[in-house]
Amino acid sequence: MKLSSKQFTTALLSLMAAFVFSTVNATDAPTFYADALPVFQKNCVACHQQDGPSVGGIFAPMPLDNFEQAKIWAPMIKNALITNYMPPWGAHERHRGQFKGERYMDQNEKDLLIAWVDAGAPEGEEAEATSSGGLVANGAGTTLPESGWWIGDPDLVVGFDQEVYVPDEVMDWQPTIQMPVAEGAHENPKWIAKAELAPGGPWVHHIVSSHMGVGVPGRGPFTYPEGWGVLLPEDPFITVNMHYHKNPGEGTAVNDLTKAGFKFYEDGDVIDHVVETNLLPHRGWTIPAGDPSFEVNNTYAIDEDIFLLSMGPHMHYRGKAMRYELEYPDGEREVLLWVPDYDFNWQFLYEYETPKFIPSGSTMHMSWWFDNSEGNRFNPDPTQDVVYGPETTDEMANARIYYAPTTPRGIVVGEPIPVDVLETAREEDMVRRERSNLFDPASNDFSWLTEDSP
Numbered sequence: 001m002k003l004s005s006k007q008f009t010t011a012l013l014s015l016m017a018a019f020v021f022s023t024v025n026a027t028d029a030p031t032f033y034a035d036a037l038p039v040f041q042k043n044c045v046a047c048h049q050q051d052g053p054s055v056g057g058i059f060a061p062m063p064l065d066n067f068e069q070a071k072i073w074a075p076m077i078k079n080a081l082i083t084n085y086m087p088p089w090g091a092h093e094r095h096r097g098q099f100k101g102e103r104y105m106d107q108n109e110k111d112l113l114i115a116w117v118d119a120g121a122p123e124g125e126e127a128e129a130t131s132s133g134g135l136v137a138n139g140a141g142t143t144l145p146e147s148g149w150w151i152g153d154p155d156l157v158v159g160f161d162q163e164v165y166v167p168d169e170v171m172d173w174q175p176t177i178q179m180p181v182a183e184g185a186h187e188n189p190k191w192i193a194k195a196e197l198a199p200g201g202p203w204v205h206h207i208v209s210s211h212m213g214v215g216v217p218g219r220g221p222f223t224y225p226e227g228w229g230v231l232l233p234e235d236p237f238i239t240v241n242m243h244y245h246k247n248p249g250e251g252t253a254v255n256d257l258t259k260a261g262f263k264f265y266e267d268g269d270v271i272d273h274v275v276e277t278n279l280l281p282h283r284g285w286t287i288p289a290g291d292p293s294f295e296v297n298n299t300y301a302i303d304e305d306i307f308l309l310s311m312g313p314h315m316h317y318r319g320k321a322m323r324y325e326l327e328y329p330d331g332e333r334e335v336l337l338w339v340p341d342y343d344f345n346w347q348f349l350y351e352y353e354t355p356k357f358i359p360s361g362s363t364m365h366m367s368w369w370f371d372n373s374e375g376n377r378f379n380p381d382p383t384q385d386v387v388y389g390p391e392t393t394d395e396m397a398n399a400r401i402y403y404a405p406t407t408p409r410g411i412v413v414g415e416p417i418p419v420d421v422l423e424t425a426r427e428e429d430m431v432r433r434e435r436s437n438l439f440d441p442a443s444n445d446f447s448w449l450t451e452d453s454p
Ligand code: HEC
Pocket: 040, 043, 044, 045, 046, 047, 048, 055, 058, 059, 060, 061, 073, 076, 077, 078, 080, 086, 087, 088, 103, 105, 218
């Protein structure tokens, strides 16, 4: 096609106009209030807020709905986005839409924040903030209720009966401690609807608790779907396996007073699904020293129809990736969870938005990958062969699941509890009493220091 000179000029002019327009746009850098704030609110503020939630023991260091703070942290923010360190989440993109509390961030949102940082983190006009609209997502704007608990006013609070002294020397310590239930505080079995662990401070690295599941960085309070519950028997034996982790050295000692709160179902509520859990640990392997990608596999046969509520992979510092794959009775396979870049510091419980039906006769195939090479910067010692064990310098290959049989139980809260349910709950409590090797905070016994510490 040949253009007349007039057509050509018009075309050129509109081209130039478009160019000028886009340059103006490019120099019109994003500002905090108009552009960055809505992205922070959607993806970050659920944790990064004043008095924000403990995410399993650690707290986000700064509020990101505050311009001064966001500006100070701008270079770190860019870095956290580029390295995918923030927002923290482990499930592969393919699972988008499946799990509660998922934290995927769109690339254009990342690009926008990075552009804002690169432009020198300009403030913009505060008035623009309100006009940006669509601010609320991922719990943004929530504030800690006056009770001090995210679950609301707990019906029962338990805690250590005295502070646990974590001495200067400690870097890594994992005592099992009882949380006594005050006399008369829990005389009748009750159904747990919600549970929350309130760690005493940032030195609490992770907590495995009876009746409450696991409190690790990245996990907030534990809320069961309506009609799902765990029975807390009378006079329960509540234990927590604490994992303290801090920099050792003079003046670093802390006193920890971790607490736990429960909310119970009310009379008349109906429990259809009594939650069961299985750690599905897999032992008997040896990860060779230096191996950058060692794979272990295990299977688990499902012999009744169940609803799968959640999955919680667990490895230690050499953990690299983890997969749960379901084989249906007809042989068809489905990846239930793929965590391609496992991080010990952020262990999530992947809880289905809607519990997933799994027919009897299915098989769960679980695979774990470990990086025991020196290329793994978390590796405590790449020259060691490693086996299953409790210390963080050992390894684990666990694939915890929470689930319930599909048949509704129709248990009405307040009416007599079915005998089988009550017996099971009491039995579990007894086993816990027998197995526990408790540390007594009152004992002033620090002989363990010589065994565990460097
Ligand atoms: C699930 C809660 C959560 C969400 C969501 C979250 N953060 Fe964080 N963030 C944390 C916690 C907890 C820490 C402290 C962790 C640590 O010390 O490594 C942290 C640390 C950081 C740090 C400091 C990193 C460092 O190297 O010290 C930056 C920067 C950061 N977050 C930015 C963001 C941004 C930007 C977003 C949103 C895109 C975001 N975070 C979303 C919980 C969260």
